[in-house]
Amino acid sequence: MPVATLLKKGSAGSEVAELQSKLAAAGFNAGPVDGQFGSLTEQAVLAFQAAKGLAVDGVVGPATSAALGLGDPPAAGSLLVQLGLIAEDRFGLDVGECDAPGAPARWAPVGSGHSPNSFHHRGRAFDASGSASSTDAFAAFVAANHGPEVAELIHSPNGSIKDGVRVPSDFWPQATFDAHHHCHVAV
């Protein structure tokens, strides 16, 4: 179901936060998910509308809302799959160790390097690898746009999230980082 109200510059609240999250998941940078419809969000809406052949007015009405899936419940694993696709398409990373529902077959299988009860073996995680600068940028993107939705972001001792909350550098033991030179995302 599309959202019931028009969203435009100056709007605020949870529907705006969902809008920002949907835009980011679609690959459009709407700035931080803060529930404030400002200039960055407007620019992302304009770019989305142009890309989808919608009326380009920066206002989220029924057509734009429907195109974004605003108000629709998230499908199982969909955010994880969306983040993996963004890791590939926008950050040039290799995604693997993932057999989540809806994930491309190229991301599988989950190897024996992960413990049997890990998020990987429950279809809820992937590992993304590439250059240090690319994994840094992707981890920053995930933290900025989807931090509260992420069950685990393991990237470096200084850039980690557990259950949607930033965690201190000693939250995971060094061995965890040694096993994740890449960026681990679980949803």
Ligand SMILES: [Zn+2]
């Ligand atoms: Zn991992």
